[in-house]
Amino acid sequence: MNYFRKQYDFKCIINPFTYFFSLLGLVFSGPSCIAQQARYPFQEITREVIAPELEWNIRGHREFKSIAQSKSDFEIRFDVFAKWHNRMATVITRKDGKYVANFYHKQTESLPKHEQDSSIKYKGEWERYNFKKFPITQVNLDSLVEQLLTHQILSLPDQSKIYKKGFLSPFLVSYKVNGKVGSFRFGSPEDPIREHPDEPVYQHYxxxxxxxxKITTPMYRQVWDDVEEAYKKEQLDTIFLRKPHSEGHSVYVDKNKDDDDYHNMLTDLEDTIADQDYIKKFHQLKPFKDSVANQISIGKLPRHWIPLYNYKGNYYLYWPSNRVRRRLSIYGNTLVFNDMERSVSSLNKVSTKDNKTFEVRTTKVNGSQADFKIRFIPYPMGIAVFEDFFGKGSKMLMVDAKYAAFHLVIVNHTPKNMEPEFIFEDPDYEELLNPKRK
Incomplete structure (x- = not known):
């Protein structure tokens, strides 16, 4: 039966692509040819999209609910669990006497990068890649279901029960039909068919x-064609400070500040709000100050600061390899500095004569006092030099968090191992503070 309706204007005849697994991952095999390929529409299932068929599991991934929870009286689900960059499922359901089918694809990572800040912000319900849901409309679903039933999809055994050799089993068929729930797993049938050519079960697999x-390969290829196209465009548009090496490490300027995880995480100050660690250090300050509850006036001094770095005369935020975000915030009359560890100091005094230079005195939890200056540069707006903050003679460039959105991010991209941090040039601080100096 012809259950596959042609969607391509092929210039040659090809055989259906077939899946097979090796230790290196999922590979498609088959002849190739030039084709005029139509786009397949899809819906990206972001966090905001209501998807009753999915749920967040204990590992922080969005996955399908058990088929036993399906509201449909008929559902056949074909799952592909590929460790190497692909998670796929094809779902056929029956509603009001008509079959509906969708193909789901989610890009995965062989070495997942856990973004703790995003995970905390979204209470564990966050992952880097979302499912893409493709409606399957190029198929006569009545004929497809009839073919699947002909191949005994509701009664086949698990391959492990009949094939005693070890094998990878990435394919899972599960079903719920009139209240009956069942499933079976199997791997690539290539070897079993060669070894047992008369066994019909392997022919059904x-x-x-x-x-x-045959149905899903065009959509699968569209997904990865889009990924490849985006990667090529990124390579053309990207300014590399260090080009990618064999393990993928690179340092580059991220230009997508309007919709970018790195920029959002660097400018997100939620995790600097008081918590148990802050409260503990706050109480440690009490012996060294008459009343830490007294409010210190800071005038027009901004309360939140993010480090800024100089590269070839321009100023950038920086996402480090160690993922430690350095920030400074003023809460009440305390100064909180986030680095490898968080330090909390009490503000003793903040004074200024012209709102361009602020003199600050603090008391640390060990009782020692420290003085430093915050000196605004004339241009660009919101940038200041912190003098003596790390000790006498030290200087650090910071930007008011309200102006951080005007600056791009330099990313130290480390997909596998932590790499050395990029060494930035020290700016000419005197020239910054006195640009008219001859």
Missing amino acids: DAILNMYS
Whole structure:
């Protein structure tokens, strides 16, 4: 039966692509040719999208609910669990007597990068890549279901029960039909068919696999064509300070500040709000100050600051390899500095004569006092030099968090191992503070 309707204007005839697994991951095999390819529409299931078929699991990933929870009286689900960059599922359900089918794809990572800040912000319900949901409209679903039933999809055994050799089992078929729930796993049928050519079960596995792969391969290829195209564009548009090496490490200027995780995390100050660690250090300050509850006037001094770095005369935020975000904030009459560890000091005095230079005195939890200056530069707005903050003679460039959005981010991208931090040039601080100096 012709259950696959042609969606391509092929200039040659090709055989259906088939899946097979090796230790290196998921690979498609088959002849290639030039084709005029139509785009397949899809919905990206972001955090804000209501998807009743999905749930957040204990590992912080969005996954399908158990098929036993399906509201449909008929559902067949073909899952592909590929460790190497792909998570796929094809779901056929019946509603009001009509079949509906969707293909789901989610890009995955062989070495997942856990973004603790995003995970905390969204209470664990966050992951880097979302499912893409493709409606399957190029298929005669009545004929497809009939073919699947012909190949005994509701009664096949798990491959481990009939094939005693070890094998990878990335394919899972599960179903719920009129209240009956069942499932079976199997791997690439290639070896079992060669070893047992007369065993019909392996022929059924192979037929089912080919039907699904024939339907979903064009959508799968569209996903990765888009990824490749985006990567090529990024490579052309990206300014590299260090080009990628064999393990993927690079240092580059991220230009997508309007919709970018790195920029958002650097400018997100939520985790600097008082918590138990802050309260503990706050109480340690009490012996060294008459009343830490007294409010210190800071005038027009901004309360939140983010480090700024100089590269070839321009100023950038920086996402480090160690993912430690350095920030300084003023809460009440305390100064909180976030670095490898958080320090909390009490503000003893903040004074200024012209709102361009502020003199600050603090008391640390060990009782020692420290003085430093905050000197605003004339241009760009919101940038200041912190003098003596790390000790006499030290200087650090900071930007008022309200103006951080005007600056791009330099990213130290480390997909596998931590790498050395990028060494930035020290700006000419005197020239910054006195630009008219001859």
